[in-house]
């Protein structure tokens with residue numbers, strides 16, 4: 001498929017008129033064809049106007065049409081074939097199996113949301129029938145459903161060029177909810193973005209949907225993204241990236257005459273708790289598995305295990321020996337962009353230069369575009385004394401905090417900012433100690449896992465990929481899994497509205513065959 005460097009504004013594809021940029025081959029730094037002239041404010045205005053015009057029609061599409069649309073997007077992405085994989089590999093430096101896996105995940109999550117739309121519980125249809133004879137006052141007829149919030153702005157993420165980008169989780173969940181989407185492409189993978197954007201555009205047309213259901217804009221700078229968040233027609237924002245970027249967008253959204261929610265997934269260091277009996281039983285094996293998780297995708301995962309907490313002893317020594325040995329042999333890996341590589345190196349240097357930190361291991365030096373793995377250690381007192389030590393190093397490096405006992409481990413956890421995940425490595429003898437920490441962990445993180453690591457998020461109904469600030473801007477939500485749809489819905493109640501005027505979801509005959517509750521009890525199906 002030929003790339004043209006075009007913005008996709010509704011059904012149109014047109015080259016922008018603002019400053020152009022090119023993708024850069026991650027491994028070599030060479031510029032790739034074509035150039036991508038940025039969208040103008042007029043282009044953005046048209047995309048938002050089309051989204052607004054499409055909204056009322058799109059949000060009332062019947063479940064089969066909307067589910068079929070999501071499935072058509074998945075099919076169209078797969079149909080691009082190897083062109084998508086090779087372009088994505090060049091732009092990101094990520095290896096083929098990773099990109100192929102991510103493509104499957106992207107198609108899978110679109111299909112998951114198609115199933116969610118067909119099943120219908122997300123509408124939360126509730127009926128409290130009128131009680132005209134209730135004393136002392138009659139009860140009105142009350143019916144509730146959730147509707148889409150409005151057009152959604154999505155920012156593609158650099159580190160998941162498919163699964164968290166143009167047709168990734170934010171887009172899939174917003175479209176499933178009934179929201180048109182305007183995507184601001186991440187400048188690190190514009191070619192991948194155009195290919196996927198065209199797949200979505202094609203699905204809009206083939207499903208007979210209004211053209212404004214989807215637009216994709218490019219920008220060499222930040223003004224289009226900022227104008228998108230500020231646009232009064234945009235009702236919510238999905239973002240994955242840096243804390244600085246996420247908080248900047250949150251400030252714009254909060255400063256609007258009508259503020260809107262920004263669902264930003266930002267920084268996380270994902271504590272790993274190594275309990276004494278587990279370390280004694282299998283310290284070396286855990287160390288090896290940890291090194292594999294740390295170095296996955298050059299460590300460019302927000303779920304990367306960046307903080308290890310453990311009580312010193314032979315078990316921890318075995319863990320550290322195995323982890324250090326694996327990391328010393330782990331080849332340096334190409335990072336997504338020169339900016340991300342520089343930020344990683346600066347973060348590593350900052351920790352390496354800290355007076356209370358020792359370097360335990362370092363991977364082999366790599367090429368200019370690459371990042372090398374690193375493992376550092378400090379103690380709980382030093383960690384508690386300096387907030388710099390809990391800053392995310394976005395890459396394959398981690399800090400081990402030696403805790404003199406489990407009380408010190410608790411103190412470190414209590415001091416942590418919000419996190420996406422916490423991993424507990426346990427043997428049965430550790431359960432009592434783990435149980436004590438669970439309430440604290442529940443307050444700090446979105447996902448608690450045992451005997452594993454947080455990288456590789458399963459796309460499922462029971463997944464939470466979220467967590468308290470700064471892991472995300474709103475810890476009540478998830479950006480992965482079917483619950484992600486909740487971010488883009490809001491409840492509307494209908495009181496004494498005649499059946500003929502009610503939305504199909506709430507009509508007496510239940511023409512959409514939705515699961516519903518009457519007086520709080522699920523209707524028989």
Ligand SMILES: NC(=O)C1=CN([C@@H]2O[C@H](COP(=O)(O)OP(=O)(O)OC[C@H]3O[C@@H](n4cnc5c(N)ncnc54)[C@H](OP(=O)(O)O)[C@@H]3O)[C@@H](O)[C@H]2O)C=CC1
Pocket residue numbers: 155156157158159184185186187219220221222223225226240241242243244245246248249265266267268301302339340343344392394
């Ligand atoms: N925890 C996580 O999940 C992730 C964290 N990161 C962190 O982010 C760093 C940079 O990576 P990157 O992925 O580019 O993340 P950024 O947050 O820098 O950028 C993400 C997107 O948001 C846009 N953006 C950022 N700031 C603003 C702003 N003030 N106004 C308008 N738009 C803005 C960017 O545009 P533009 O590029 O033009 O600035 C880009 O499209 C990494 O080094 C890492 O530390 C990255 C990915 C995931």
Ligand SMILES: O=C(O)CCC(=O)C(=O)O
Pocket residue numbers: 157159160164240300301302303454455456457458465
């Ligand atoms: O680990 C994953 O699969 C997802 C991680 C993620 O959301 C991220 O790195 O931004």
